[in-house]
Amino acid sequence: MATISTSWVDRLRSVLGGYEKAGMPFDRSGPNTLTRVVVGIGTIVIGVIGLLSAPSEEYSGWGAVATAAVSLTSLPVGLWICVTHRFRGRTVVGFVAWADVSVTVCMLLKEERLTAIGGTALFSVLTTLAVIATPLGVCLAHMAYSTVILAVITVNAVLWQAASLWVIAAHTLTMLLVFLTPFVLLVHLGELRSQARQSLLDPLTGLLNRRGLEDAVLRHSHAAESDTLVLETVVVDVDDFKSVNDRWGHHVGDTVLADLARHLTVVTAGRWVVARLGGDEFACVRLTDGSRTADELAVSLTRVAMVAGYTMSAGAADTPLPDRSPAAVTEAMTAVLRAADKRLYDSKSRKARGADDNVRGHRGRRGDDANATG
Numbered sequence: 503m504a505t506i507s508t509s510w511v512d513r514l515r516s517v518l519g520g521y522e523k524a525g526m527p528f529d530r531s532g533p534n535t536l537t538r539v540v541v542g543i544g545t546i547v548i549g550v551i552g553l554l555s556a557p558s559e560e561y562s563g564w565g566a567v568a569t570a571a572v573s574l575t576s577l578p579v580g581l582w583i584c585v586t587h588r589f590r591g592r593t594v595v596g597f598v599a600w601a602d603v604s605v606t607v608c609m610l611l612k613e614e615r616l617t618a619i620g621g622t623a624l625f626s627v628l629t630t631l632a633v634i635a636t637p638l639g640v641c642l643a644h645m646a647y648s649t650v651i652l653a654v655i656t657v658n659a660v661l662w663q664a665a666s667l668w669v670i671a672a673h674t675l676t677m678l679l680v681f682l683t684p685f686v687l688l689v690h691l692g693e694l695r696s697q698a699r700q701s702l703l704d705p706l707t708g709l710l711n712r713r714g715l716e717d718a719v720l721r722h723s724h725a726a727e728s729d730t731l732v733l734e735t736v737v738v739d740v741d742d743f744k745s746v747n748d749r750w751g752h753h754v755g756d757t758v759l760a761d762l763a764r765h766l767t768v769v770t771a772g773r774w775v776v777a778r779l780g781g782d783e784f785a786c787v788r789l790t791d792g793s794r795t796a797d798e799l800a801v802s803l804t805r806v807a808m809v810a811g812y813t814m815s816a817g818a819a820d821t822p823l824p825d826r827s828p829a830a831v832t833e834a835m836t837a838v839l840r841a842a843d844k845r846l847y848d849s850k851s852r853k854a855r856g857a858d859d860n861v862r863g864h865r866g867r868r869g870d871d872a873n874a875t876g
Contacts, residue, residue, distance in 0.1 A: 542584030549576025615664035707763035817845030
């Protein structure tokens with residue numbers, strides 16, 4: 503029994519975990535095109551069903567008028583969902599809230615209280631969309647709301663003696679089981695997300711790896727409300743890192759890398775997505791709608807000394823992100839990382855030339871001192 507309980511706790515934790523452990527907020531991108539079209543068509547079909555039901559014996563008087571009016575709104579909403587690319591983020595949350603209210607109104611106005619209980623199955627359909635495309639808090643709030651409305655409709659059916667208590671109880675329990683189906687999907691997706699997250703993380707630092715960074719940028723681009731996005735990147739590495747491993751051993755090198763990862767996480771403070779690209783090379787990436795601060799971040803990072811006094815070099819670059827498709831994001835990521843990497847090594851070259859000039863300057867001064875003494 504304890505094993506079963508622990509398993510469920512772990513599953514729920516995996517649902518809640520999201521991407522926070524990787525240093526990025528959990529947000530779901532919008533549904534893909536096929537899912538969006540299915541949702542749009544489903545919304546239109548539900549509207550048509552409401553229009554067909556309104557003049558039937560299930561409704562009467564102003565209840566029929568209200569149901570017809572609510573059902574009519576479903577037609578343009580469903581058509582808009584089918585053709586738009588803006589059905590993501592807050593728009594999906596707003597749609598779920600609107601649909602919840604619409605279903606509630608239509609079910610509470612039904613004259614046939616027993617069929618109203620069965621009609622709450624529409625909440626379960628909405629829950630499936632909420633699981634896929636809304637934050638966990640919104641999804642759980644929707645599920646709680648659905649259960650409360652089912653309870654209200656059940657009490658209403660009992661008060662109006664729509665059927666025997668046994669029949670009403672059977673219908674209500676059936677709906678509760680239907681409500682649980684999306685919850686199973688929620689837990690299963692949490693397990694899959696937890697497994698996928700492990701493949702996107704660097705085991706030494708706990709930061710995202712290159713694949714995880716690309717996935718994070720794709721998700722952020724889908725969640726962004728702005729139409730014009732710029733991808734900013736700062737690439738960082740430790741100066742003369744090879745000497746750390748050669749002189750002190752790999753365990754000290756790992757300590758330096760872990761220290762750098764913590765420092766980058768603190769400095770970016772959630773405003774940037776931080777990842778380890780490989781070796782001692784790290785990247786800080788963010789999407790912006792105009793304000794560009796990559797150069798400032800790069801300069802501030804090069805002024806900090808790490809463990810044992812080692813310093814960093816950094817290179818910054820940015821590029822527009824006109825298309826939010828996976829292929830476009832991959833292309834933009836490759837281009838901006840390559841540009842930032844080039845500036846990183848240009849910075850290292852300038853440091854090396856500056857160090858050589860300093861050495862030659864010191865030698866020259868020592869020679870002048872010797873000549874003066876002679």
